[in-house]
Amino acid sequence: MGLLQDTLDIIAPVDESREAEIQRRLDNKTKPPGSLGRLEELARRVCLMTGQHDPNVDRKAVFVFAGDHGVAEEGVSAYPKVVTAQMVYNFLRGGAGVNVLARHVGAEVIVLDIGVEHDFEPTDGLRIVKVAHGTKNMAVGPAMSRTEAVRAVEVGIGLVNEFVQKGYGMVATGDMGIANTTPSSAIAAVFTGLPVEMVTGYGTGITEKSFDTKVSVIKRAIEVNRPDPADPLDVLAKVGGLEIAGIAGVVLGAAAARIPVVVDGFISSAGALVACELMPEAKGYVIAAHRSVEAGHLAVLGRIGHRPLLDLDMRLGEGTGAALAMNLVEAGLKVLKEMATFEQAGVEGEKVN
Amino acid sequence: MGLLQDTLDIIAPVDESREAEIQRRLDNKTKPPGSLGRLEELARRVCLMTGQHDPNVDRKAVFVFAGDHGVAEEGVSAYPKVVTAQMVYNFLRGGAGVNVLARHVGAEVIVLDIGVEHDFEPTDGLRIVKVAHGTKNMAVGPAMSRTEAVRAVEVGIGLVNEFVQKGYGMVATGDMGIANTTPSSAIAAVFTGLPVEMVTGYGTGITEKSFDTKVSVIKRAIEVNRPDPADPLDVLAKVGGLEIAGIAGVVLGAAAARIPVVVDGFISSAGALVACELMPEAKGYVIAAHRSVEAGHLAVLGRIGHRPLLDLDMRLGEGTGAALAMNLVEAGLKVLKEMATFEQAGVEGEKVN
Numbered sequence: 193m194g195l196l197q198d199t200l201d202i203i204a205p206v207d208e209s210r211e212a213e214i215q216r217r218l219d220n221k222t223k224p225p226g227s228l229g230r231l232e233e234l235a236r237r238v239c240l241m242t243g244q245h246d247p248n249v250d251r252k253a254v255f256v257f258a259g260d261h262g263v264a265e266e267g268v269s270a271y272p273k274v275v276t277a278q279m280v281y282n283f284l285r286g287g288a289g290v291n292v293l294a295r296h297v298g299a300e301v302i303v304l305d306i307g308v309e310h311d312f313e314p315t316d317g318l319r320i321v322k323v324a325h326g327t328k329n330m331a332v333g334p335a336m337s338r339t340e341a342v343r344a345v346e347v348g349i350g351l352v353n354e355f356v357q358k359g360y361g362m363v364a365t366g367d368m369g370i371a372n373t374t375p376s377s378a379i380a381a382v383f384t385g386l387p388v389e390m391v392t393g394y395g396t397g398i399t400e401k402s403f404d405t406k407v408s409v410i411k412r413a414i415e416v417n418r419p420d421p422a423d424p425l426d427v428l429a430k431v432g433g434l435e436i437a438g439i440a441g442v443v444l445g446a447a448a449a450r451i452p453v454v455v456d457g458f459i460s461s462a463g464a465l466v467a468c469e470l471m472p473e474a475k476g477y478v479i480a481a482h483r484s485v486e487a488g489h490l491a492v493l494g495r496i497g498h499r500p501l502l503d504l505d506m507r508l509g510e511g512t513g514a515a516l517a518m519n520l521v522e523a524g525l526k527v528l529k530e531m532a533t534f535e536q537a538g539v540e541g542e543k544v545n
Numbered sequence: 546m547g548l549l550q551d552t553l554d555i556i557a558p559v560d561e562s563r564e565a566e567i568q569r570r571l572d573n574k575t576k577p578p579g580s581l582g583r584l585e586e587l588a589r590r591v592c593l594m595t596g597q598h599d600p601n602v603d604r605k606a607v608f609v610f611a612g613d614h615g616v617a618e619e620g621v622s623a624y625p626k627v628v629t630a631q632m633v634y635n636f637l638r639g640g641a642g643v644n645v646l647a648r649h650v651g652a653e654v655i656v657l658d659i660g661v662e663h664d665f666e667p668t669d670g671l672r673i674v675k676v677a678h679g680t681k682n683m684a685v686g687p688a689m690s691r692t693e694a695v696r697a698v699e700v701g702i703g704l705v706n707e708f709v710q711k712g713y714g715m716v717a718t719g720d721m722g723i724a725n726t727t728p729s730s731a732i733a734a735v736f737t738g739l740p741v742e743m744v745t746g747y748g749t750g751i752t753e754k755s756f757d758t759k760v761s762v763i764k765r766a767i768e769v770n771r772p773d774p775a776d777p778l779d780v781l782a783k784v785g786g787l788e789i790a791g792i793a794g795v796v797l798g799a800a801a802a803r804i805p806v807v808v809d810g811f812i813s814s815a816g817a818l819v820a821c822e823l824m825p826e827a828k829g830y831v832i833a834a835h836r837s838v839e840a841g842h843l844a845v846l847g848r849i850g851h852r853p854l855l856d857l858d859m860r861l862g863e864g865t866g867a868a869l870a871m872n873l874v875e876a877g878l879k880v881l882k883e884m885a886t887f888e889q890a891g892v893e894g895e896k897v898n
Contacts, residue, residue: 223642231857274893299647504583525648537641540627540631
């Protein structure tokens with residue numbers, strides 16, 4: 193059947209039956225019930241996802257998938273395509289935003305060439321899992337074949353399986369790919385049914401003129417390819433991207449392994465949406481890191497059904513928002529694990545009224 | 546003149562003249578300009594506050610001021626007054642929410658008895674800087690004398706001076722005091738001019754009936770005491786609290802020392818508001834940690850002029866939100882310090898359009 197189907201077969205809904213028990217544990221901590229808000233929600237959710245009493249997320253990784261996009265030739269980005277490969281070198285040297293923020297929160301950055309146009313020499317720290325030298329221009333035909341899409345999804349699944357085996361307790365998604373807000377907006381439009389204009393933004397900072405081009409390119413891509421929203425792999429192959437497919441795979445792999453997957457901004461959320469359209473039960477394992485400035489992001493999160501944790505006007509991608517959010521997940525779990533109970537602390541928990 | 550007046554005298558507005566220079570440094574980093582949003586804002590603001598090229602916030606402390614409130618006898622809180630002292634012991638043993646979250650972000654917790662009704666034995670880690678054994682019941686007269694208010698503010702100032710001397714680069718405020726949302730709402734109402742109902746919330750989780758009591762108690766306190774909003778010390782003394790005064794002092798001390806002060810939730814913001822009414826230039830040194838669930842919080846932040854960084858449905862106080870926000874400030878400074886520039890990374894920063 194293949195890794196993808198096998199993975200879909202074992203994804204189970206999050207078991208909510210222990211929810212009250214976990215909330216009771218939180219309510220015994222020395223604080224008014226519920227007063228740590230979303231930190232408590234995170235603790236509760238991760239306990240339910242994993243089925244564990246004290247989930248261990250000490251080891252955590254941000255997977256940064258890099259891929260190029262044929263559609264870049266339509267002039268939809270502010271940066272030339274070569275920047276994708278240049279940024280991969282930057283990731284490997286530790287100088288990019290995601291490196292800085294992942295170090296800050298104690299997470300590892302795993303850099304993957306899943307579809308960069310450039311041929312990298314074998315380099316320490318770079319995983320070459322290339323499915324193709326970039327996608328084709330979706331404005332004139334499918335971005336990739338269905339087979340390629342499946343292979344790229346399976347790269348993501350395989351990665352999570354490997355890291356879970358090694359003892360990692362939480363994973364996060366990141367992306368690098370010049371022009372990749374364009375396929376992400378196409379995916380958003382196809383699945384949400386919203387007009388392309390409403391789910392398209394300014395990406396890295398394009399002009400009004402380029403924005404108009406971007407919208408018409410996305411419309412053309414959808415017209416030319418007729419992606420079928422009832423067939424998520426069809427959408428992914430026709431108007432997606434290789435890094436987006438890898439991210440979808442990470443979400444599916446995490447759901448199958450019952451660990452939390454912290455999903456970064458717009459591009460990562462497009463990948464997560466593909467995963468959740470393939471298998472809605474995967475939604476329960478997704479933690480939405482932050483609200484990106486990018487226009488279509490909230491619509492995508494709405495369809496996945498998650499409220500973002502952070503809203504810091506960020507729009508860099510790479511996994512930068514996910515790194516910060518992983519730190520909040522960890523904080524929530526520490527509240528559950530490390531805070532004293534009323535009894536332990538000798539504090540009166542009984543309310544006056 | 547005294548420490549308070551000396552401190553007010555040396556507070557200077559944040560020097561904005563280097564803003565463009567710092568933004569240029571940020572724009573040279575390998576990311577689209579502005580794409581790290583509020584992390585960039587934090588880096589910029591702290592550089593301007595401190596006047597430094599690379600501000601060092603490695604050493605950072607959360608000051609948790611504990612004080613009791615005479616108004617608790619009106620039945621405005623869900624917990625008995627004795628919990629204030631019990632929670633102080635919990636802080637000292639490291640089991641409270643702020644201990645867990647401060648450890649998580651690498652900050653120290655400094656616990657201060659500035660006005661608890663209980664007499665503590667000298668205990669490791671507890672600073673006894675008691676100005677009074679709690680405030681008096683503001684519903685029948687002033688919470689404290691003007692002299693006591695000034696002394697409590699000066700405790701906060703002195704503390705910052707000591708820690709700056711020791712090399713701390715960032716401070717945060719926290720509070721513990723059963724019933725202390727009541728004086729905080731009174732302070733909010735007096736300075737914003739908003740109706741008491743609009744700036745009063747459910748605190749630790751009171752009933753509807755207690756809420757009605759709380760509103761009428763605050764109204765009575767304002768009627769009985771006639772605090773003068775043009776005289777912030779008058780407001781602080783009549784309808785404030787000792788821990789709120791200590792927090793106001795920390796804000797003034799930080800502004801005088803030109804270091805960032807991360808202000809926690811509603812009670813801390815009431816303290817910060819008193820400080821900023823005394824000296825509006827202090828606003829430039831305030832970082833609003835998070836949006837509390839408590840009703841009056843946004844109105845207070847609006848008057849201080851800061852948008853909160855986090856919105857996690859929290860309402861615990863103690864400095865818990867401030868601890869999490871300090872971690873974001875640190876992240877912003879690391880972006881400035883550690884990210885590679887386009888030149889260093891060999892990445893094309895020139896835009897296509």
